[in-house]
Amino acid sequence: MPKKVIEIKDLTFSYDNVRPLFENFNFSLYENEKVGLKGKTGAGKTTLLYLIMGFLKPKSGEIILFNKPRKKEEEFAEIRPKIGLLFQDPEIQLFCPTIKEDIAFGPLNLGIKREEVLEIIKDVSEFLGISHLLERSVLQLSGGEKKLCALATIMAMKPLVYLLDEPTTGLDEVYKEKLYKFLKERAKTYLIVSHDEEFLNKTCEKIYYLEEGKLKLWKGS
Amino acid sequence: MHLEEFAYGQSLIHRLDPRGKILLFLIFSIFCVICSSYKGLLLYNIFSVSILFLAKLPLKALIKRLVFINLFNLFLWISLVLGDLIDSFYRAHILIIKPETIKLGLMITLKSNALFLCALGLVSTTSLSSLAHALIHFKIPSKLVLIFFLSYRYFSLLHHEYDKLKMALKTKAFRPKTDFKTYRTYAYLLGMLILKSLTKAEDLYRGMLARGYRGNYPLLNHFHFHPMDYLFLFISLAYLFLIFLV
Numbered sequence A: 001m002p003k004k005v006i007e008i009k010d011l012t013f014s015y016d017n018v019r020p021l022f023e024n025f026n027f028s029l030y031e032n033e034k035v036g037l038k039g040k041t042g043a044g045k046t047t048l049l050y051l052i053m054g055f056l057k058p059k060s061g062e063i064i065l066f067n068k069p070r071k072k073e074e075e076f077a078e079i080r081p082k083i084g085l086l087f088q089d090p091e092i093q094l095f096c097p098t099i100k101e102d103i104a105f106g107p108l109n110l111g112i113k114r115e116e117v118l119e120i121i122k123d124v125s126e127f128l129g130i131s132h133l134l135e136r137s138v139l140q141l142s143g144g145e146k147k148l149c150a151l152a153t154i155m156a157m158k159p160l161v162y163l164l165d166e167p168t169t170g171l172d173e174v175y176k177e178k179l180y181k182f183l184k185e186r187a188k189t190y191l192i193v194s195h196d197e198e199f200l201n202k203t204c205e206k207i208y209y210l211e212e213g214k215l216k217l218w219k220g221s
Numbered sequence B: 001m002h003l004e005e006f007a008y009g010q011s012l013i014h015r016l017d018p019r020g021k022i023l024l025f026l027i028f029s030i031f032c033v034i035c036s037s038y039k040g041l042l043l044y045n046i047f048s049v050s051i052l053f054l055a056k057l058p059l060k061a062l063i064k065r066l067v068f069i070n071l072f073n074l075f076l077w078i079s080l081v082l083g084d085l086i087d088s089f090y091r092a093h094i095l096i097i098k099p100e101t102i103k104l105g106l107m108i109t110l111k112s113n114a115l116f117l118c119a120l121g122l123v124s125t126t127s128l129s130s131l132a133h134a135l136i137h138f139k140i141p142s143k144l145v146l147i148f149f150l151s152y153r154y155f156s157l158l159h160h161e162y163d164k165l166k167m168a169l170k171t172k173a174f175r176p177k178t179d180f181k182t183y184r185t186y187a188y189l190l191g192m193l194i195l196k197s198l199t200k201a202e203d204l205y206r207g208m209l210a211r212g213y214r215g216n217y218p219l220l221n222h223f224h225f226h227p228m229d230y231l232f233l234f235i236s237l238a239y240l241f242l243i244f245l246v
Helices: A043-051 A073-082 A100-110 A112-129 A143-154 A175-185 A195-205 B018-034 B038-055 B057-093 B099-122 B128-137 B142-171 B182-208 B227-245
Strands: A003-014 A022-030 A034-039 A060-065 A083-086 A160-167 A190-193 A206-211 A214-219
Touching: A003 A043, A022 A043, A022 A214, A022 B018, A034 A195, A034 A214, A043 A060, A043 A160, A043 A190, A060 A073, A073 A083, A083 A143, A100 A112, A100 A143, A100 B142, A112 A143, A112 A175, A143 A175, A175 A195, A190 A195, B018 B038, B018 B128, B018 B227, B038 B099, B038 B227, B057 B099, B099 B128, B128 B142, B142 B182
Parallel strands: A034 A190, A034 A206, A083 A160, A160 A190
Antiparallel strands: A003 A022, A003 A060, A206 A214
């Protein structure tokens, strides 16, 4: 029986206390599940990811991550390394002087030794084909390069679940192929938020459509 | 905005450990500021120029900066001299510049040039990230160092945002004039920049939290002192100490 890694129960959330974005919202993501999420702009897709990561507080309801309800910041901080969130804007994830240090930031925070971190950097950068970008600053990268480097920073932490917010935005076919390769070989459980229907169909077994705070099954069972 | 114009190079000074350079600059600053002899200050200036010579920095860029810093000294001289002239005229209806005023102006000019040139040679030849790392090695609280480093990182980004907003104004045929509409537009521009910087700061914080940030900035590469660092420090400190005794 596959384990639930993310579970949301009866969640209510609103930005302005007038129109709730989510009302008694329920969602589950199981181990080894590959799920896509699409919906209109402003439906709340990114907000859902932020709620899962504990960046936003729901008005009511429960967020259960890896079988433990999470409410306080300490409870989310403990679990965040296990959930790799790729932000829609890759610049949010790239703040160190060089890409190499950006990739190292997460593993070093986890207490991994320097020699091992260097091995991780080598592995991740070779896998994504960004070894030539390691000594560059984020200010010197193109949009697609930033996206791949941002992905490298979360891959380096070896999370158990990936949450990807619009991962194909700004990527050409070459970079998209690298993304497909990553999802096929290195990501077992993931939730992808995207408008790119072709990408979702190719990478997800199940696709939901988010509309007015409710999920409708679009593809899969 | 480029604060690291001189940070990258292959000279002896560029290859020195940043911690040694910061320490040397701090000691130099203290000795220079407390020095009260012209001979000593000239020798400190010679030391600073020697550092610049070893750093092989482009002369044109150096002169540009030297002229800029001495413009301030020029204003200082003007205010000192004017002060004397006004004072002497008010008291005795004559115009006199006191020797003490000249001595003070000269002292400030020599000190400011020595300090500025030394900073150019020792501090600006270090990249900001190395400076930040060196400060952490000196046990400066990592939160302060992070604020310092991220401020520079995000000045560049905000400058970029400012350029985008300016472009947006141009596409709407905005032409600045001396009128209320222009002032209001600039006020909107400033307000948007402030809001964007707040949003960027919040997003950055989330990005750091998502990668396990708990308040400490981890270092990937650590500095190591080499024999050349020790030799350079020894010679420099010996020279500074000799000047101090003179």
